[in-house]
Amino acid sequence: MFAEMTERRRQILKLVIQEYVASSAPVASEHLVRRYGMTVSSATIRNELAALEDLGYLTHFHTSAGRVPTDAGYRFFVENLMDRPTLATHEEHAIRQQFLTAHTTLDQWIHMAGAVMARTAQNVSVVVPPRGPVVRLRNVHLVPIHDTVILAVMVLHDGMVRQQTFVTDHPQPIDELQRLANVMNALCHDASVSQIRDRMDAVTDPNPGLLRQVVDLVCATLRIYDDALSIDIRSDGLLEMFNQPEFAHTDRVKHMLELVQSSGALAPLIPQITQSDGVQVFIGAESQRPDLREVSMVLARYGMDNEMVGVLGVVGPTRMPYARAIATVRYIAGVMSDLVYELHGESRAERDASIHGLPNGE
Structure with a gap:
């Protein structure tokens, strides 16, 4: 196949693809001769287009005398004829x-x-x-929103930020939220769900109820994020x-x-x-x-x-x-x-x- 791909056919294929990409209209031999001032006749170009069709690089519709590229034609163009891909x-x-x-x-x-x-x-x-390979937590911040409503802001290992609100049994002071966030960040930086569970289960905290809420929320968020990433x-x-x-x-x-x-x-x-x-x-x-x-x-x-x-x-x-x-x-x-x-x-x-x-x- 490549032995039959003469230099003239290569150039004609390149022109056909460039014209078709630009206009979406099938490309005829007469158009190429006029557009590019070719020194050969339309009949000669028609013969070359027919040869390119025999090679599988071009095809034509019944309603048009012009040719359009095939998948094989585009592939040959990308690998052999395309100008070097650069942006200005x-x-x-x-x-x-x-x-x-x-x-x-x-x-x-x-x-x-x-x-x-x-x-x-x-x-x-x-x-x-x-x-x-595994979704991990970078850090968590706890922000009081209103009375017993807390906003958990979780920064994940890939830089994504996830926010989730939860409700506590009673209002929590800002200092207590900051303390608990510091505990988690010290122990769970760059930790996976299983690592967070293991590390926090070993902690004896003065506010175990709130700690459990935050750990459950963080782990659930990481699991949901991991599932979502796959799609x-x-x-x-x-x-x-x-x-x-x-x-x-x-x-x-x-x-x-x-x-x-x-x-x-x-x-x-x-x-x-x-x-x-x-x-x-x-x-x-x-x-x-x-x-x-x-x-x-x-x-x-x-x-x-x-x-x-x-x-x-x-x-x-x-x-x-x-x-x-x-x-x-x-x-x-x-x-x-x-x-x-x-x-x-x-x-x-x-x-x-x-x-x-x-x-x-x-």
């Missing part, structure tokens, strides 16, 4: 500044990552929050989806909404992404899933390797501007990784230096 320097700077000016919480960064990817790549974005896929950019001609029909819009708002289609790919380096591109039927045959996904992992790893990317029709999607996903994955490292009190440069035994900054 001013775009990278603007994106990073948006993250740096946001509130320093993981929820804020995840929301921003989704919005920026959707806007930059002009497709639906998906973000899976980073998670480690937690955030999406953004639905307005961008509506601008795509592929989604002019209601049934296709419904299918895409179901795809990005549920975990059934994307969840099986997450382990593969978290264990792979770089950006992964899935094109149409390559995923071998009927519900994804008209969809392409550009996905990458982010976070702290082997400790706190998430997935982010863009999802759209196979007629996708792949270079821009890849560049966007790659850059934002890098920014998010930097932020996750910093959230845990360590820069990526420091981590790389410690792993490779290098002096800081080398």
Whole structure:
């Protein structure tokens, strides 16, 4: 197959894909000759288009003389013909500044990552929050709300914040709430549910009823969060989806909404992404899933390797501007990784230096 892929056919395939991605209209030989001032005749280009169709890279609809790319054509383009995926320097700077000016919480960064990817790549974005092997508690704060109503603010190991109210048998002084929170934070920093139980069961506290309430609440919250993480896929950019001609029909819009708002289609790919380096591109039927045959996904992992790893990317029709999607996903994955490292009190440069035994900054 590759022996038959002449240089002229490579260039024609590249032009067809670029034109089709830009216009969503099948590309005819006459259009290529006019658009690019080709020195060969339309008949010659037609023959080359027919050869590319025989190779499996193009196809055509019965109602049109023009050609459209196949999944194999897009794959050949991504791996062999696509211009180097990069964002302009001013775009990278603007994106990073948006993250740096946001509130320093993981929820804020995840929301921003989704919005920026959707806007930059002009497709639906998906973000899976980073998670480690076990959900752990970083610290807890207890705040009196009203009389016997207490707010528990729990900061988890990945930077996520969870808040839950509970009611006590009688009002608790602020000093007592602070004392009990200090006890838990001293004994349960970076502890899992089972570790929290074991450590707090060994404590003899002057306020055992309140202690038990807080321990039960914290452990229940961590369990709920752990269960939610397995299906937690955030999406953004639905307005961008509506601008795509592929989604002019209601049934296709419904299918895409179901795809990005549920975990059934994307969840099986997450382990593969978290264990792979770089950006992964899935094109149409390559995923071998009927519900994804008209969809392409550009996905990458982010976070702290082997400790706190998430997935982010863009999802759209196979007629996708792949270079821009890849560049966007790659850059934002890098920014998010930097932020996750910093959230845990360590820069990526420091981590790389410690792993490779290098002096800081080398």
